[in-house]
Amino acid sequence: MEHPIIDAREKPCPIPFVLAKKQIEEHTEDFTVLVDNEPAYQNLKKLAAASGYSAQIQQTEQGYSVVFSSDKAVHDFHDLQKPPAKSDEPWVLLLKSDVIGQGEFELGRNLMRMYLYTVRTGNDYPREIIVINKGILLATEDIHTIESLKMLEDAGVVVRVCGTCLDYYHKTEALKVGTVSNMYEIAHSLHEHKKVLSW
Template sequence: MTYIDAKGKACPMPVIMAKKELDAGIKQLTIEVDNQTAVENLKRLGASKNCSVAVKNESENFLVVFNNESAEKTLQENIEKPEIPVLPLSGKSPWVLFVGSDGIGSGSPELGHNLMTMLFYTLSQGDNLPQSILFMNGGVKLPTQNEQVVEHLHALQARGCEILVCGTCLNYYGLSEQLKIGTVSNMYDISSRMLTAAKVISF
């Protein structure tokens, strides 16, 4: 039985930690969390993986126990049963991420900054990566001032993501000398990435 201590970690970090172990072939996994939101997200992960999930209360914490034996059984059944052929997809469509702010949503600036940091962590741990990440206006504060985001951007860049940062915006905020990652770019290049992408997601 593999054990993960995820207490104090905000979602989706417990889910990502559990998914990595399950994807690696772990059959039985216990992950300890300290909030109900993480429990519900982990239960959904179990359902998506055909795992049985049990939740045990431990004082103020929760032990979420995955049993992956059912997933192996389902896989074996699918191998033994003839299936209707499905045409394979040619691959994920290229998409770009446009970041025009240093936080997500309105309301609490502190919460918005935390959510943005978590977004880049989640992207860096996933499989469907953006082809390009485009920073403009207040978004340029992230690759210059947010050390956690910079760390996640390094991971994304190492996996092939292009990072473009608006030079005019850097000059406006006086951050030209503080850029820690990415290529100083311009409206033409940034707009061309957006116009040729299959999908643009904006924050």
């Protein structure tokens, strides 16, 4: 079995940690990280312990070699931002409002920003995102949600923006991301996909 050796010497903190973490996320069973300072290997040792790996540390002429070995088939790894499990079927995200839930506007707006951030940093992208009614403000007004929608669009997600709604709220000229769509396309998309998540 392949045993990757990652040379993280002369790499600034926290790059050695990040490189090791990527190997763990990819479920590499055994790998070695070379580092050249004590704080780096101490951090790697903690990472191993928290991730279900054993770590053997050897001092070398040029620093330290940390050998990670998988102790378990399934790691109980506490990822900071564990992405949602990947769906088997394509899904559509329908955003009917610029906020999540009812209540204070500032809270609802930030919940929506955080949700779109979580979607864009995860690995289970929807096939399409449809913004409708006040949801169009997500694609016209809020720089935070516009950034997330742009990143998703760049990754291949189709972002459909209700043209009627843009017109109603006088936001047609303010569109920053997505393509103007109509009810035929929106209805077709919703009927075509079995899984539709909606806020």
